[in-house]
Amino acid sequence: MSSTKIALLRGINVGGHRKVPMAELRQLMTDLGFGQVKTYIQSGNIIFKSPVENTAELALRIQNGILERFGFEVPVICLTAETLQHAVKRNPFATEATPLSQLHLSFLNKEPEKSLAEALQEIDLSPDQYHLQNTFIYLNIPGKYHKTKLSNALFEKRLKVSATTRNWKTVMKLIALSE
Numbered sequence: 281m282s283s284t285k286i287a288l289l290r291g292i293n294v295g296g297h298r299k300v301p302m303a304e305l306r307q308l309m310t311d312l313g314f315g316q317v318k319t320y321i322q323s324g325n326i327i328f329k330s331p332v333e334n335t336a337e338l339a340l341r342i343q344n345g346i347l348e349r350f351g352f353e354v355p356v357i358c359l360t361a362e363t364l365q366h367a368v369k370r371n372p373f374a375t376e377a378t379p380l381s382q383l384h385l386s387f388l389n390k391e392p393e394k395s396l397a398e399a400l401q402e403i404d405l406s407p408d409q410y411h412l413q414n415t416f417i418y419l420n421i422p423g424k425y426h427k428t429k430l431s432n433a434l435f436e437k438r439l440k441v442s443a444t445t446r447n448w449k450t451v452m453k454l455i456a457l458s459e
Contacts, residue, residue: 281331282315282329282330282331282363282377283328283329283330283331283333283360283362284316284327284328284329284360284361284362284458285325285328285338285358285359285360285361286322286325286327286328286358286359286360286364286454286458287325287326287328287338287339287342287356287357287358288324288326288328288356288357288358288359288387288444288446289323289324289325289326289342289346289354289355289356289444290324290354290356290357290443290444291354292322292323292324292353292354293322293323293324294323294406295365298325298350298352298354299321299350299369299429299447300346300350300354300451302305302322302351303317304349304350305319305324305326305346305351305425306318306319306326307334308345308346308349309326309328309342309366311345311346311360312341312342312345313326313330314329314330314399315329315330316328316329318457320450320453320454320457321450323446323450324354325446325450325454327361327454327457327458331362335358335360336358336361336389336390338358339356339357340356340357340390342356342358343355349423355389355442355444357387357388357389357442357443357444357447359387359415359456359457361459364451364454364455364458365455367385367413367416368452368455370413370416370418371385371418372411372418373409373411373418373419373420374443374448376417378420379446380449381447381448381449382420382421382422382446383418383419383420383421383446383448384418384419384421384425384445384447385416385417385443385445385446385448385451386410386416386417386418386419386432386435386443386444386445387415387416387443387445387446388415388416388439388441388442388443389415389441389442389443390415390441391415392412392439392440392441393439393440396438396440397412397439397440399438400412400435400438400439401452403438404445405428405430407422407423408420408421408422408423408428408430409421409425417430417435417443419445425445425447431445432444432445
């Protein structure tokens with residue numbers, strides 16, 4: 281039984297670097313044996329079917345496939361559509377009072393060590409807010425996301441994990457495409 285998975289690529293097609301055309305990416309995914317492959321926008325969001333349940337194994341397969349086909353490394357985070365749906369329901373910042381444009385979701389490739397997660401709680405970058413929950417960091421950024429210090433780089437450095445972030449509109453679109 282194949283279930284729907286979502287793969288998130290970090291840092292492709294940004295400023296003309298690490299170019300990965302979506303048609304070629306879809307073809308690669310098909311060549312890797314995945315079914316019903318869809319991509320959403322150029323930043324590397326892939327929805328696909330796979331009977332393999334180990335998402336870390338899937339991420340590694342995709343990462344290796346990209347390295348082989350395109351000649352560069354791209355961090356890949358993979359999760360089930362069901363996991364993403366649960367994550368969306370648990371967003372502590374998703375209230376009627378919060379504009380959707382302020383909401384973002386950072387995806388981590390694994391759960392950070394408890395001590396590192398606790399140390400992160402000491403960081404206050406108000407008015408920007410964050411909430412770490414397992415492999416997700418919910419963000420509420422009143423200003424422009426590209427100006428916040430709550431970046432993938434900060435989370436990767438402090439938590440010793442890989443991270444990639446999507447705005448809430450993209451997260452909701454990924455859920456819609458995975459249904």
